[in-house]
Amino acid sequence: MSIKEETVRHVSGRLRRIIARHIRIEKLSIQVGELLTVSPGEARAIQALGQNRGVNINTLGVLLGVTRSASSQMVGKLVKKGLVEKHASECNNKEINIYLTKIGEEAFANHEAFHEKYFVELLDRLSGFSDTQIATAATILSVFEDVMDERMEELFDV
Amino acid sequence: MSIKEETVRHVSGRLRRIIARHIRIEKLSIQVGELLTVSPGEARAIQALGQNRGVNINTLGVLLGVTRSASSQMVGKLVKKGLVEKHASECNNKEINIYLTKIGEEAFANHEAFHEKYFVELLDRLSGFSDTQIATAATILSVFEDVMDERMEELFDV
């Protein structure tokens, strides 16, 4: 086994472990305020809605990778919990735009703050690496991303 | 925003996209032979069993991050499908060791081949980078892994 092969396997292994950890972390429910807990699925929806204000039900489904029906049901649950609001679209009478409520925004901000705290910690720990080294790492990761994109095309489209 | 901050955000973004792609790909069912399809959960179990021959039900659950009960049910399903076999442990009368059957091994090999093909493609695309660059990327990823480990300790143990 060549050195290169070994180092690439090393990177792959790191990625696998990072993904495993991510999945475990994102499986947890989140406490918002005193009485409200947000399930992992709800948290994903809130994040998608926070980053895409006013999307309709259909698009939310695409963003979350679920059916239109699942998206509709999820929104219903979030409305009942007071985290989002439905507003009739201004351009037509069939689409419905979803917006975070005040509480929904709070939940979103909490989640973002969690990620930001994590990011700051990272920044500190990576201070020993040069900008070039980090940028190169990003480029290497982009190669992984590209290869995965092609795999996905094979798997889905055809 | 400093250059370093920007490059680190860049890496984080790549990771997020890689994780999203991974999750989408691993949601797919897999065709084994003509008549047998393996669900994503079953595929994960088979992979765990292929990499850890003869583990017991309990340990399999730990490997998969699910309860002992879920692990037991999963094994039952795989036995019914003819992909794994239960064998009474040789050292005591309560543990049960799980082994892949011939067909199970085939399914495992298929899955591994899929990953290997993907790996070879990667190796080719990364040929332009030096071993040192790739090794540095691995080290940078290990920092991500470390930070996530600490987050997990905070979230789970306490």
Next chain:
DNA sequence: CTAGTTTGTAAATCTGTTTAACAAAAAGTT
């Protein structure tokens, strides 16, 4: 104006999981 498409919803169902209760085996304690 009619036919087809898009959008959201609701009911029934499916899949994978958890919780809880249980029995058998093993390990620890006195």
Next chain:
DNA sequence: AACTTTTTGTTAAACAGATTTACAAACTAG
């Protein structure tokens, strides 16, 4: 040795999140 506790696997009941299917209303295109 006799007991308590822990570990291991199983099962039933319940649950969460998703899909499929069917439907109605709004839009679009011919």
